[in-house]
Amino acid sequence: MRIGLVGAGPWARTVHAPAIAAHPQWSAAGVWARRPEAAAEVAAVSGGPVHDSFDDLLDACDTVAFAVPPQVQGELVLRAAAAGKHLVLEKPLAADLVAAERAAAAIDDAGWYSATMLTLRFDPAIRAWLDAVPAGPHGPDTVAAARWLSGALLGGPFATSSWRAEHGALLDVGPHVIDLLDAALGPVTGVDQARLDEPDLWRIGLSHSGGAHSSMMLSLRIPVDPTDFEVAVAGGAGRHLLDTRPADAAACYGTLLGELATAIDTGEPLTAVDARRALHLQQIVEEIRAAVRDRETG
Numbered sequence: 558m559r560i561g562l563v564g565a566g567p568w569a570r571t572v573h574a575p576a577i578a579a580h581p582q583w584s585a586a587g588v589w590a591r592r593p594e595a596a597a598e599v600a601a602v603s604g605g606p607v608h609d610s611f612d613d614l615l616d617a618c619d620t621v622a623f624a625v626p627p628q629v630q631g632e633l634v635l636r637a638a639a640a641g642k643h644l645v646l647e648k649p650l651a652a653d654l655v656a657a658e659r660a661a662a663a664i665d666d667a668g669w670y671s672a673t674m675l676t677l678r679f680d681p682a683i684r685a686w687l688d689a690v691p692a693g694p695h696g697p698d699t700v701a702a703a704r705w706l707s708g709a710l711l712g713g714p715f716a717t718s719s720w721r722a723e724h725g726a727l728l729d730v731g732p733h734v735i736d737l738l739d740a741a742l743g744p745v746t747g748v749d750q751a752r753l754d755e756p757d758l759w760r761i762g763l764s765h766s767g768g769a770h771s772s773m774m775l776s777l778r779i780p781v782d783p784t785d786f787e788v789a790v791a792g793g794a795g796r797h798l799l800d801t802r803p804a805d806a807a808a809c810y811g812t813l814l815g816e817l818a819t820a821i822d823t824g825e826p827l828t829a830v831d832a833r834r835a836l837h838l839q840q841i842v843e844e845i846r847a848a849v850r851d852r853e854t855g
Contacts, residue, residue, distance in 0.1 A: 672820075678829065696767050696769060696793060705773075742771055
């Protein structure tokens with residue numbers, strides 16, 4: 558199958574492009590980005606030509622992989638779904654909840670396969686951790702706490718990302734953490750509390766369908782290196798500690814591509830990471846943002 562890549566930022570160069578180039582089940586159909594010179598740099602890694610337009614890329618591929626900001630992805634997904642393409646999605650799905658609902662509905666209506674780049678879900682150690690937590694939903698005797706503190710917006714390749722700078726850790730790493738807590742404890746059903754303090758420090762409490770509760774602390778502007786990451790579950794579900802993140806995001810992306818190819822071949826769904834999953838996570842993110850606004854306005 559042919560896969561075309563949209564975007565030419567640091568994630569496209571270091572994760573998407575090498576994974577596509579190395580994958581035996583996919584053929585590189587090229588790259589399109591708004592800066593042709595940057596697209597050429599990515600295509601030199603992924604393989605395939607640089608396309609003059611998004612429509613040209615659509616004509617050349619069976620599946621579109623996005624590595625673009627959410628406001629760009631939310632609009633282009635509609636065109637890709639209408640053109641009959643399977644989709645590899647970044648998170649957040651779109652710039653806001655209305656656009657995310659529209660994108661997810663377009664994919665559902667078209668009936669194409671989608672997979673969201675929830676990197677942590679494709680790491681063997683994290684999969685083993687999730688498998689070790691008994692199947693939920695878990696009751697009120699189970700709690701979880703998660704922490705992701707990083708200096709990624711203080712310097713480095715992502716410090717110039719305008720959407721990350723504007724929205725901070727909640728939109729960037731928040732979906733990853735919410736996804737793990739949701740998978741481990743049971744579906745998130747509400748936001749117990751949410752607070753945003755400078756610099757980009759989010760403190761959030763969530764409730765889950767069986768009565769369990771979880772808390773998160775997130776920031777991309779804390780001067781720590783390496784990233785401080787941990788997810789801990791305790792109580793009726795037992796004690797389960799996760800304190801490592803994937804060392805090789807490209808390998809995780811390669812696993813995603815393999816599972817997507819297999820799903821398309823066999824007709825089996827990828828519901829754990831599809832566009833509906835991305836929409837579910839964005840709904841929770843928007844509830845958190847609303848709770849922060851309510852707190853700030855009294």
